[in-house]
Amino acid sequence: MLTGDKLETATCIAKSSKLIGRDYDIYTFKQIATRETCLQEINMFKRKNDACLIISGDTLQICLSFYEKELMDIAINCPAVVVCRCSPTQKANVVELLKKYGNHRVRVCAIGDGGNDVSMIQSAHVGIGIVGKEGKQASLAADFSINQFQYLSRLLLVHGRNSYKRSASLSQFVMHRGLIISVMQAIFSTIFYFASISLYQGFLLVGYGTIYTMFPVFSLVLDQDVRPEIALLYPELYKELSKGRSLSLKTFFLWVLISTYQAAAIMYGALIIFDDDFIHVVSITFTALILTELFMVALRIHTWHPLMVVGEILSFACYILSLIILKSQFDTEFLRSWDFIWGVTVITLISCLPLCILKFLQIKFKPPIQQKLMQYATLK
Structure with missing residues (x-):
């Protein structure tokens, strides 16, 4: 003083x-x-x-x-x-x-x-x-x-803590969003003997970074892992941030690994499942990519806000609308086929299901301190 x-x-x-x-x-x-x-x-x-x-x-x-x-x-x-x-x-x-x-x-x-x-x-x-x-x-x-x-x-324990957590989640997902499409492009180039051919062109590439994924990713700034009254009751939650575990080299390499795995799962999954229809690689991989990104945002959220639901639905609706409008980029007849629907579903499950299992096991056997406090407050 x-x-x-x-x-x-x-x-x-x-x-x-x-x-x-x-x-x-x-x-x-x-x-x-x-x-x-x-x-x-x-x-x-x-x-x-x-x-x-x-x-x-x-x-x-x-x-x-x-x-x-x-x-x-x-x-x-x-x-x-x-x-x-x-x-x-x-x-x-x-x-x-x-x-x-x-x-x-x-x-x-x-x-x-x-x-x-x-x-x-x-x-x-x-x-x-x-x-x-x-x-x-x-x-x-x-x-x-x-x-x-x-x-x-309240400024420090509630708003300060939420600001740090939200900034960490937002930066990680912005990195994940850019890295996964970059790895997919690299895999696509290796398949075609390192030819300089772009996987996604024109509006798809621009739309992926804006209307298709922007609303869900930026809705993470509304997320909170604990309620304000719990954060005020247990100041130890703020002290836990001093360890820097939410945004560190460890989390950076973890998200690099996740992005690389999901990009490989989407590209090689499309190559294996749609070997005969690889001419539709853009429709298959881009749809699986959008679904994966939306699912990963939903998997990261702790407390759902109405605007988060609106962001998820609005982004997916914009993509469905673009499938109808951009007929030059997509084969409408192939999109209505059963092979496309079940194939994209399988690819999305391969890229996201292991992460769901790992998160369930973590919460079950080694839950973070905020998860324990939320469960304790619910029981009380």
Whole structure:
């Protein structure tokens, strides 16, 4: 906590806001003027186990001039740090030091409600301004603005968590959508001795990235894996995000593997099942590709929103309509045949059914923590 209040006032605010717990020890840095006394105070504080640090702005400035790294290392590992009698420039400097000496995955969030907090808010990775009696300077300079401090928990635990989860799902599906059609094109080229022939041309290629798959994929921003009241009741769900498991190298290579498998299943499935009718490869593979993408989006969703259902139906309806309009791209008589219907169904099942089985086994034997909490809340 960085504040311009006196030491006693800052200590009382830290305790009343529960920044400093009742069972925490408190160590107050004495006023220092020399390098020796600074080192003595740092060594004294190191002997305290899990003690909260309270230090004035003048003392902090002197300590940073002599032992910047040592002081920041022990301050970062403290349960809580209170800097009182702190100027606006010092607030911004402390935020910069936290960004410098913190872990590379740590993000610094600065929260303020007055004009003297603007420099601190702008120096942080994320700035949150509170509209209060001191005006709207902090709110206008911040990335996020709230009316009351109590809204911070919902901003972080609900909206912040959902934003991270949704961004991860959206980026993964955008990657999956582009990678699967690229692998299919590569397989198609290898079948025809690496000839530079495009598998899908014209409107199909443009429509795949827009109207055929855009609505379902972007509807993932409405998904939520837990209800807001559960996210507020169990803050550990937010802490779990710090491990970065939703968007990491592991998930990247996992989606690359999924995209490669599904592309191979569609192309080689069409080659095996429709060996005699491979002239209709565009109709067969493109239909299976659209169905696979729609099914994968549905498989990823945790909580269905009405707009998600509309997006799925609208995308499939647009594709059915294009089958009727684009007669130059599709053979209408072949599309009405039973061979086309059952063949595309089999290819889609081959590409999607193994992933459904794996997801069922994961939920059954090793469910994620949010799945456990949702089941527990349902039982209650």
